[in-house]
Amino acid sequence: MRSGLVAWRSGLVALAIWVGGLAIGVGGLAIWVGGLAGLVARxxxxxxxxxxxxxxxxxxxxxxxxGVVVVTA
Structure with a gap:
């Protein structure tokens, strides 16, 4: 029972690391696209x-x- 719990927990840790890496990759892509858009705009x-x-x-x-100019309809 204990080994199954440890395996399950280590699987969750691996999943969290994978999701974190994915988020960093997406964040890096967003920064790259934002930088490119800024360069094009400039x-x-x-x-x-x-x-x-x-x-x-x-x-x-x-x-x-x-309130200097008041529009009434």
């Missing part, structure tokens, strides 16, 4: 374009959120 000017759009829109958002 090279294409996408980040600059997004920042320009955001800073044009920001004053309008601040006016609405501060």
């Amino acid at each position: 090279r294409s000017g996408l980040i600059r374009w997004w920042l320009i759009r955001w800073y044009r829109f920001l004053p309008i958002c601040l006016l609405f959120s501060s």
